[in-house]
Amino acid sequence: MKLIRKSSFFMLILMTIASCTSEKSLSVEVYETSESGHKLTLISEFSKMDSVSTIILDPEKKYQTISGFGGAFTESSAYLLNKLSQQNRDTILKAYFAKDGANYSLTRTHMNSCDFSLTNYSYTPVAGDKELKHFTIQEDKDDLIPMIKDAMAISEDGFNIFASPWTAAPWMKDNNNWVGGKLLPEYYDTWALFFSKYIDAYKAEGIEIWGFTVENEPHGNGNNWESMHFSPKEMTDFVEFHLGPKLEADGYGDKIILGYDQNRAGLKEWVDEMYRDENSSKYFDGTAIHWYESTYDYFPEALQYAHNKAPDKYLIETEGCVDSEVPKWQDDAWYWRKEATDWGWDWASEKEKHLHPKYAPVNRYARDIIGCLNNWVDGWVDWNMVLDTQGGPNWFKNWCVAPVIVDPEKDEVYFTPIYYTMAHFSKYIRPGAEVIDAINSDKDLMVTAAKNPDGSIAVVIFNEGKEMKNFDLNLGEVSKNITISPQAIQTIVINN
Template sequence: MKNVTKYSFLMLLITVVACKTTQIAVTANKTKQSIMQADVFETSESGNKLTQLTEFKTAENDTLIQVSEIVLSPEKQYQTITGFGGSFTESSAYLLNKLSKGNRDKIIQAYFGDDGARYSLTRTHISSCDFSLNNYTYAPVADDMTLEHFSIKEDKDDLIPMIKDAMKASEDGFKIIASPWTAPPWMKDNKKYVGGKLLPKYNDVYSLFFSKYLDAYKAEGIDIWGITVVNEPHGNGNNWESMHFSPEEMTNLVQNHLGPKLEADGKGDVKILGYDQNRAGIKEWVDAMYKDEASSKYFDGIAIHWYESTFDFFPEALQYGHNKAPNKYLIETEGCVDSQVPEWKNDAWYWKKEATDWGWDWASEKDKHLHPKYAPVNRYARDIIGCLNNWVDGWVDWNMVLDKQGGPNWFKNWCVAPIIVDPENDEVYMTPLYYTMAHFSKYIRPGAKVIDANNTDKDLMVTAAQNPDGTIAVVVFNEGTSKKHFSLKLGEKVKNISINPQALQTIIIAN
């Protein structure tokens, strides 16, 4: 019995020690897996508008709640971010001039102020476009081969003051990409603003046109960061200002005329982006632009639009464009809710699948499936995240401000902007699209590196980037109608978060 008692005591002692050891190990593990310090901001169909969330229902004691994982790997880096923002158009600038000073300043601060969306990459038009009040060109005198009569006077009442006000409001500054919708009509084979092609004998004069534009804006105190050769070289159905190029024709212009001209005039640092139309055409264009060292020399990258589909962001095409020239820019220069009169002060509409685009009525039968009804917020969030996860480094919205009709627009091509105004009653409506854009532009800054974010929930879209200051911004989109729970992991740090149905979150992890 004595031996049995000793044995029992020994076993009890071993068990106690083992339990203590396990307890110490568990405690050590809990200490090792520390709580992540992060700020969470959400915009949702339920009413959040970049609202900071501080409390989340945990799923630890509820086995019925499924918790997914988002694991961040900052050591796996991809493209460097150029920026996010919107476009300065004559329509937007004209509307700002119709508002009270208080509301004008409110909008400028909302887009460019440090407490606002902090836009860092923008676009504007060279001469008129559909979102101008009428047709005009900076070079109206036919066969003025030296462009002696070149003038940007049309921009001095509205467009230039808007840009200058934005520059004053922006602490970090922003880049501007400028795009012509057409050359002066007298340089084209049809002598019209709409359609036609640039006559080869005017290749050098058209190149001079860009150089004159850059000088004129610089004289106003505005530096243009980049240009595209023309907006939508495939045309737009002969509706508004346009000019057609094939990939080979544009490459010839840039390689042998525009690039050398800007270089000779001391403007070689201005970025030249090719193409500037829908993503499905990327392969055809980069194959010509980047055919060899000579053809690609003056191209700094490719510009793309999203109008090919309301739901497909064309990841294969984006990857092809990147792989063809990994060190060049891949920038979305235009996207908007097009062919649609905006809803006024109706947040719910922006979350419902009721919007239609041009393709709803006009797409060919084989492409009809690409243009179903859609929810505007979903389209923006899905597209920007999809782009960031497929090498796109910049994303630019179209008009910053439109009126209740979706204009003004000389062609009556109505569209939606993130901010809608009623100039007659001096009212401003910040639509959910404004907050959607801010989730990216405010928190993912120029110079940020897109990093790896492994997500186990196929119903969530996720992207992440590490900013130059070391902070990490994670954007999560829940398009579904059920709340989702996920565990965000960075090394040994963890934060359990829930995201509302139909919601977009940006999570900022401190350095």
């Protein structure tokens, strides 16, 4: 529950009264994904239990407007799709982008190479080319661009794409390396031009870029794969004096610029600097965050602080995945068990170890997305859409899990429970939806709700426990008694 949205004792009394006096039945559709085997399954039969909790919806109390949900177009994912049969390629892209699939609405891609590329590459291959006369996106034309175009052709509602650089070409950096180092001041204008050139090049391919994050993980990644370091002041100066004015001058002042783009515990120092004054704030459209600081904690205080610092700006989770893990093939049960690790399991300092226990992949996604939505986050973007049975390909061998796993040698596809978990949000909470108040009397359930532009209301409920739960869902004078399975995520759709 949002820190500023705690219910009072009076509201709890109202909840009890509502559950006892409502006689009309609320018309709903209930979809459930569960450890017991449901996969976005439509549920229509409910058994009222002795212990009944209450959820009261208040559409008049509105919070942030949703920008979207989705995943990332990476070279690794695109390469794998090209190795599958046309039928399986189409199946995956339709599952993500079709209206009867997850219907992704907000996506990310990388500029230059990243860890989930096959090799290191840059769009600026000629050293010293300050005017970027040799700029080329040729590396993207075999795999990445065809994947994006095919997704665009499938999507009826369309989706936004924002792009993130992991690093400039080594020749622009103080360490002349793909990994680590900083952008040399003499190339700040060149690097700003790089963003404008990228928009032009992708537009020529028929792909409109919605916006950018300035730099993926400006703190770096332990000097393991492509990275380029910025301090909060360095990034803010780059945006205020170089990137923002350049995009404006080239007619791209409407492109979204998101600052930071790393873990949440570091948010305060970044938003304080990004929004230090009117001149810097005017070029930042919002803040980007990742989830790798913990397997379970979504850092509500940090999210609240970032929102309060810039309440009219975007706050988007731009990357999350089950990292440092080889995905389990066709083993749904594993995704519900607390056996997955993350980087912090091995590497976190003693004072941070408690943030990195083993945690079930589905639980991690459901808990984080609901926690984010209940603390002003307006968009949530997963990492790779498709990986292989090793958790790659990845030039650094930084294996991770994706919602869809494929075996290209056997031309086989596995939709993991994470795919269905993402769809519980992306399919039913659409761009332009407004998060609304949902007062929940059961501390063991996580609940969020949003009212869509078409008037429908989507309520997402997560039951992490191993006992079935029963609750009355109340909207005004009508209610519906609903049960949710143990270890399950449920989306309840209330139509007009």
